[in-house]
Amino acid sequence: MEEKVDVAVIGAGSAGLYAYAQVKRRTERCVLIDGGELGTTCSRVGCMPSKAMIQVAEDIHRRALFEREGIEGGDGLHVNGPDVLEHVQGLRDIFVDKVLSTTTDEMGEEFINANARFLEPGLLAAGERRIRASKVIIATGTAPIVPPSWKTFGERILTTDDIFELEQLPESLAVIGLGVIGLELGQALSRLGVEVTGIDLLETIGNIDDPEIGPLAVQLIGKELPLWLGQPARIEEAGDGRLKVSAGDNSVTVEKVLVAIGRRANLAALDPEKAGIALNALGVPNYNPNTLQIDDLPVYIAGDVNLERQLLHEAADEGRIAGINAVAETPIAFRRKTPLVITFSDPNIVMVGARYAELDQAHTLIGSVALGLLGRALIMGRNRGMLRLYADKASGRLLGASLLAPHGEHLGHLLNWCIEQQLTILQMLRMPFYHPTLEEGIQAVLRDMIGRSDWHQTPYPPDLETL
Amino acid sequence: MEEKVDVAVIGAGSAGLYAYAQVKRRTERCVLIDGGELGTTCSRVGCMPSKAMIQVAEDIHRRALFEREGIEGGDGLHVNGPDVLEHVQGLRDIFVDKVLSTTTDEMGEEFINANARFLEPGLLAAGERRIRASKVIIATGTAPIVPPSWKTFGERILTTDDIFELEQLPESLAVIGLGVIGLELGQALSRLGVEVTGIDLLETIGNIDDPEIGPLAVQLIGKELPLWLGQPARIEEAGDGRLKVSAGDNSVTVEKVLVAIGRRANLAALDPEKAGIALNALGVPNYNPNTLQIDDLPVYIAGDVNLERQLLHEAADEGRIAGINAVAETPIAFRRKTPLVITFSDPNIVMVGARYAELDQAHTLIGSVALGLLGRALIMGRNRGMLRLYADKASGRLLGASLLAPHGEHLGHLLNWCIEQQLTILQMLRMPFYHPTLEEGIQAVLRDMIGRSDWHQTPYPPDLETL
Numbered sequence: 026m027e028e029k030v031d032v033a034v035i036g037a038g039s040a041g042l043y044a045y046a047q048v049k050r051r052t053e054r055c056v057l058i059d060g061g062e063l064g065t066t067c068s069r070v071g072c073m074p075s076k077a078m079i080q081v082a083e084d085i086h087r088r089a090l091f092e093r094e095g096i097e098g099g100d101g102l103h104v105n106g107p108d109v110l111e112h113v114q115g116l117r118d119i120f121v122d123k124v125l126s127t128t129t130d131e132m133g134e135e136f137i138n139a140n141a142r143f144l145e146p147g148l149l150a151a152g153e154r155r156i157r158a159s160k161v162i163i164a165t166g167t168a169p170i171v172p173p174s175w176k177t178f179g180e181r182i183l184t185t186d187d188i189f190e191l192e193q194l195p196e197s198l199a200v201i202g203l204g205v206i207g208l209e210l211g212q213a214l215s216r217l218g219v220e221v222t223g224i225d226l227l228e229t230i231g232n233i234d235d236p237e238i239g240p241l242a243v244q245l246i247g248k249e250l251p252l253w254l255g256q257p258a259r260i261e262e263a264g265d266g267r268l269k270v271s272a273g274d275n276s277v278t279v280e281k282v283l284v285a286i287g288r289r290a291n292l293a294a295l296d297p298e299k300a301g302i303a304l305n306a307l308g309v310p311n312y313n314p315n316t317l318q319i320d321d322l323p324v325y326i327a328g329d330v331n332l333e334r335q336l337l338h339e340a341a342d343e344g345r346i347a348g349i350n351a352v353a354e355t356p357i358a359f360r361r362k363t364p365l366v367i368t369f370s371d372p373n374i375v376m377v378g379a380r381y382a383e384l385d386q387a388h389t390l391i392g393s394v395a396l397g398l399l400g401r402a403l404i405m406g407r408n409r410g411m412l413r414l415y416a417d418k419a420s421g422r423l424l425g426a427s428l429l430a431p432h433g434e435h436l437g438h439l440l441n442w443c444i445e446q447q448l449t450i451l452q453m454l455r456m457p458f459y460h461p462t463l464e465e466g467i468q469a470v471l472r473d474m475i476g477r478s479d480w481h482q483t484p485y486p487p488d489l490e491t492l
Numbered sequence: 493m494e495e496k497v498d499v500a501v502i503g504a505g506s507a508g509l510y511a512y513a514q515v516k517r518r519t520e521r522c523v524l525i526d527g528g529e530l531g532t533t534c535s536r537v538g539c540m541p542s543k544a545m546i547q548v549a550e551d552i553h554r555r556a557l558f559e560r561e562g563i564e565g566g567d568g569l570h571v572n573g574p575d576v577l578e579h580v581q582g583l584r585d586i587f588v589d590k591v592l593s594t595t596t597d598e599m600g601e602e603f604i605n606a607n608a609r610f611l612e613p614g615l616l617a618a619g620e621r622r623i624r625a626s627k628v629i630i631a632t633g634t635a636p637i638v639p640p641s642w643k644t645f646g647e648r649i650l651t652t653d654d655i656f657e658l659e660q661l662p663e664s665l666a667v668i669g670l671g672v673i674g675l676e677l678g679q680a681l682s683r684l685g686v687e688v689t690g691i692d693l694l695e696t697i698g699n700i701d702d703p704e705i706g707p708l709a710v711q712l713i714g715k716e717l718p719l720w721l722g723q724p725a726r727i728e729e730a731g732d733g734r735l736k737v738s739a740g741d742n743s744v745t746v747e748k749v750l751v752a753i754g755r756r757a758n759l760a761a762l763d764p765e766k767a768g769i770a771l772n773a774l775g776v777p778n779y780n781p782n783t784l785q786i787d788d789l790p791v792y793i794a795g796d797v798n799l800e801r802q803l804l805h806e807a808a809d810e811g812r813i814a815g816i817n818a819v820a821e822t823p824i825a826f827r828r829k830t831p832l833v834i835t836f837s838d839p840n841i842v843m844v845g846a847r848y849a850e851l852d853q854a855h856t857l858i859g860s861v862a863l864g865l866l867g868r869a870l871i872m873g874r875n876r877g878m879l880r881l882y883a884d885k886a887s888g889r890l891l892g893a894s895l896l897a898p899h900g901e902h903l904g905h906l907l908n909w910c911i912e913q914q915l916t917i918l919q920m921l922r923m924p925f926y927h928p929t930l931e932e933g934i935q936a937v938l939r940d941m942i943g944r945s946d947w948h949q950t951p952y953p954p955d956l957e958t959l
Contacts, residue, residue, distance in 0.1 A: 404583060457830060
């Protein structure tokens with residue numbers, strides 16, 4: 026028998042849960058459907074366990090500075106792999122439990138623990154149940170891409186779905202794909218004592234496209250682990266139970282391979298074509314990023330599954346936008362936030378606002394500073410990196426930034442919020458910069474830019490404002 | 493013979509150097525006078541060496557988390573006191589040399605390396621030279637206060653002038669005065685293995701006046717070292733060459749005492765009365781904080797010496813304001829920056845904008861969140877602390893904040909810049925908060941505040957904005 030509801034939300038990850046909460050504010054006639062593992066990508070296999078692993082990696086890595094600082098005994102420190110993994114898993118379980126206890130654990134019949142698929146427009150099958158929904162929200166997330174030929178290597182091939190389940194650290198590891206995830210985990214595992222080799226088809230890492238920051242990131246992180254860039258990776262049996270991974274003329278024999286070449290949208294199993302949903306060349310439907318509606322259909326798509334802005338805070342926004350629109354008379358267009366992307370490598374790689382490739386070079390002023398002599402960075406022993414800011418020449422407004430810096434996550438927020446406020450470089454320079462902080466690096470860039478611009482009209486220093 | 497100049501700047505510290513640079517843009521008829529030790533308070537005995545010491549202290553302290561994280565051997569770490577001090581001194585020398593090499597080192601006759609004093613209005617004696625100046629800028633800084641009776645204990649009494657000159661860490665130390673400086677150094681030295689006892693006449697530490705943050709700071713930092721609050725300290729000979737320090741019913745025998753009860757303005761030696769400068773009850777002249785002019789005299793006062801805003805970025809602003817005004821037709825009033833005060837203790841204690849005591853409680857909404865369950869703080873193992881935000885009930889504008897948080901320095905900048913932009917709590921909530929970061933703690937406070945306010949007028953979640 027068909028159950029009739031106003032809204033069916035498919036996927037109980039971050040986007041789906043946020044969407045469902047919005048729907049519930051307007052109607053009780055709704056269901057949440059998920060047949061996969063619960064607890065969100067972020068908490069189970071994403072942001073949270075990776076940050077836990079990175080924290081331990083940074084802590085052990087810090088010993089490189091101990092002798093210089095007058096701390097003895099750093100050589101005696103060592104990583105107990107199983108204990109590190111247990112620690113990471115323990116934290117992960119806390120975060121997963123927190124998600125579950127406040128969401129699906131409390132739901133009764135309205136949560137359907139089964140995979141959903143379309144039978145026809147508006148009609149879903151989910152296990153034994155048939156759901157007739159006026160509106161559907163697709164929030165099914167993504168899954169790591171592993172080429173079929175590599176799957177034959179079995180448990181020696183890891184993705185983020187497996188790596189946080191390990192009970193032992195591998196002795197050696199090749200990371201294929203050095204985007205955000207591959208780079209974060211590759212560097213962290215290297216610091217934890219794993220022999221890591223990083224490989225990417227591109228010449229860049231962490232998705233950074235700034236022509237100064239990108240090569241510098243490769244240079245700095247390349248001191249910690251070999252980075253083979255610009256060549257595709259091949260995997261074959263090494264003959265001793267291990268795998269031989271090659272790229273160009275390089276090859277290495279490793280115990281495990283972490284495949285981090287990207288994630289595909291979880292859409293095929295939904296039989297989207299039965300709902301009249303067409304997929305484009307990227308394998309996702311065309312949708313409006315401000316309403317999240319798919320074409321003119323009564324279907325919305327939210328979260329990682331649309332392959333844009335695969336970040337928790339964006340997934341939360343998208344879930345809520347889709348949830349609001351699924352119960353609205355007509356879909357409402359919402360403003361999207363200024364982009365912020367952080368790779369939690371060391372140094373952090375941060376992209377704020379407009380990407381370098383998006384800039385109109387003729388009308389953009391770029392300022393930069395190397396961290397070398399920045400007082401606080403020197404004190405921290407972490408003075409390698411660079412800050413680059415992009416501003417519109419005519420208006421002086423900040424357009425974007427690329428950072429390679431310790432604590433770059435914080436500088437990224439500060440700059441992002443300035444773009445949200447449409448601040449100019451002059452206005453930013455009038456803000457307080459406390460001493461000695463890393464924020465003074467931003468101040469140095471701003472001064473550099475003003476020195477090369479015609480923005481400064483008063484006879485006073487630009488960071489002083491008359492009453 | 494009298495030398496006639498347009499401007500004489502007394503004091504070659506941060507404020508004086510910034511003032512002098514502004515004066516030089518308009519006239520060559522100027523002198524810079526300083527008979528004391530060069531290199532700025534900040535670089536020699538202030539911000540910089542203290543941060544260097546704190547960094548080492550944080551690094552060794554971090555081992556408390558190593559076992560939990562799966563890092564073994566933390567017990568084998570130990571501090572080599574002389575090496576730590578040499579490291580701190582080495583960094584300090586880099587910063588001092590950087591100041592000197594770009595300033596007084598390059599100056600000829602216009603720099604007078606002697607103490608200045610007024611002979612009459614506009615006439616200064618500096619060593620053998622007599623300077624007749626149309627305008628004078630006083631930027632003579634401050635010096636630590638040590639009661640005369642304590643000076644008799646000789647080298648066992650330390651101030652920030654001495655502590656960074658030590659070649660060995662003392663075995664035991666009492667810190668008298670737990671404002672910013674005493675608290676920072678007391679906690680750092682404790683972590684470096686010194687038996688530290690902290691004492692203050694007040695019931696608070698780090699100058700924080702928020703009634704939730706203050707006691708929590710005492711509780712957290714009090715776990716690391718005994719804090720004796722609310723009683724005056726007494727010092728006497730212990731008989732064994734050490735000193736007995738008492739407060740109320742408590743007493744301790746220590747090798748050294750760090751006196752950090754405040755700093756007095758370096759004014760008396762200038763004979764200010766001969767220039768017609770009257771000192772108020774605080775021992776400083778009355779002056780206009782926006783022009784820095786003293787009364788209606790052709791004399792300006794900039795930097796720590798006026799006992800307000802004793803921070804580098806404010807000293808820089810004040811130096812420049814005084815420098816600009818000393819060569820202006822009429823003094824120009826400049827807007828001053830939104831207050832920001834950071835104690836680099838762990839957790840940081842941060843005060844932004846309006847202090848708690850300055851709030852009109854009836855018209856203020858206060859929001860707060862404990863860091864306990866904040867994901868990233870938990871991952872860092874640093875989830876003890878609290879964020880408190882103050883907003884105007886009518887307008888929703890952020891007025892101020894008090895923070896007790898790791899990386900509070902960064903959160904402080906973010907909040908400070910929001911106040912500078914006159915943002916409301918609703919506007920702030922529309923900014924991106926990346927996951928998992930400490931900035932999400934601010935998001936939690938904002939949500940808490942909106943939940944208890946009538947600011948939210950739309951049917952949509954307040955952090956979504958329609959196009």
